[in-house]
Amino acid sequence: MKVYLFSVAPVEEPFVKEWQDQHPDDEISYTHSPLTASNLELAKGFEAVSTQQAEALKDAELKALAAGGVKHLALRKVGSDNVDLAAARKYGIVVSNVPAYSPRAIAENGLTGAMYLLRKWGYYHRKMRRGDFTRPTELMSDEIFNQTVGIVGLGRIGAAAAEMYHALGARVIGYDPFYNASLEPFLDFVDFDTLIKESDIIQLHIPLTPENKGMFGTNEFAKMKDDAILVNQSRGELVDTEALIVALKYHEIGGAALDVLEGEEKIFGRKFEDVGSLPDEYTELINMPNVVMSPHSAYYTKMAVKNMFFQSMTDTQRTVSGQQAFFKVN
Numbered sequence: 001m002k003v004y005l006f007s008v009a010p011v012e013e014p015f016v017k018e019w020q021d022q023h024p025d026d027e028i029s030y031t032h033s034p035l036t037a038s039n040l041e042l043a044k045g046f047e048a049v050s051t052q053q054a055e056a057l058k059d060a061e062l063k064a065l066a067a068g069g070v071k072h073l074a075l076r077k078v079g080s081d082n083v084d085l086a087a088a089r090k091y092g093i094v095v096s097n098v099p100a101y102s103p104r105a106i107a108e109n110g111l112t113g114a115m116y117l118l119r120k121w122g123y124y125h126r127k128m129r130r131g132d133f134t135r136p137t138e139l140m141s142d143e144i145f146n147q148t149v150g151i152v153g154l155g156r157i158g159a160a161a162a163e164m165y166h167a168l169g170a171r172v173i174g175y176d177p178f179y180n181a182s183l184e185p186f187l188d189f190v191d192f193d194t195l196i197k198e199s200d201i202i203q204l205h206i207p208l209t210p211e212n213k214g215m216f217g218t219n220e221f222a223k224m225k226d227d228a229i230l231v232n233q234s235r236g237e238l239v240d241t242e243a244l245i246v247a248l249k250y251h252e253i254g255g256a257a258l259d260v261l262e263g264e265e266k267i268f269g270r271k272f273e274d275v276g277s278l279p280d281e282y283t284e285l286i287n288m289p290n291v292v293m294s295p296h297s298a299y300y301t302k303m304a305v306k307n308m309f310f311q312s313m314t315d316t317q318r319t320v321s322g323q324q325a326f327f328k329v330n
């Protein structure tokens, strides 16, 4: 098959080479730039294009791609809202996405953050930087197999997290409006209120909707155990950040591991020379010893980047050979 790849990141290049080595008959060309009206000529004569961009692909671009022979548009990401899917259908272009590139990558990042907080590494690290090597009573920690872990949302990532904590010997409880019998070996299904009251570690793996914005706020923090750890890798807006800061400051909860933050799009993925210009809420959180943060990088593993590329190429191959793409979105 003949595929033109747009918006190829340097980290993807080894996987492009790996695919090419495994499929020497494929004709693959690529650019680091996103696909736009000004460069779509590059794809002329190719059967498929692939991209990871946020830039919009509208009727005009899709029409021009189809005229140039493109039959498949592979999005190397989850979201497809930047593409006019109806227009793609009109011009006979199949669009696919990659809905799950590595649930374990995200689940494992949450577990790592929770363990860091459980074992008080942030406190010890700060003390040791000041030359204080003591082991005060309040820094005695717990062991994971004695903990109750509550997973909110038991889809792909939540299920992977439940299996990991179960394997470590923790008691795992979970809340999801949809019951999934295949998870019974790893956890007990409970209601939301029981989960927030009984859990030592609470991990969120749910999509953000208008209904669950601020799902964790003052009332929920008040019900949680004083030393409970909140792990959020889903969306920042699920947590009321101001209420979280108060709960952490006044020991209503024990700690927070955050891969996402309300308003993160203004700062995550960028580099700031002047840290004084960063939002106050971010600055306050990052300086707390009971908080650990990452810049929406829970998914960012070699396995996930490889899966994103390989799964998108597999679906491209299926369309080009007349089969139905696994993850067709239009």
Ligand code: NAD
Pocket: 099, 100, 103, 106, 152, 153, 154, 155, 156, 157, 158, 175, 176, 177, 178, 205, 206, 207, 208, 212, 233, 234, 235, 259, 260, 296, 297, 298, 299, 300
């Ligand atoms: P999924 O669709 O497989 O599972 C989501 C689950 O949440 C479903 O079982 C659903 O029934 C449940 N759910 C929905 N609303 C709920 C609620 N109010 N309470 C309890 N359960 C609820 O999704 P997934 O692939 O597991 O991803 C989960 C979320 O993880 C995504 O929506 C996204 O926000 C986030 N995510 C983060 C990263 C990262 O790098 N930090 C990467 C990928 C996904």
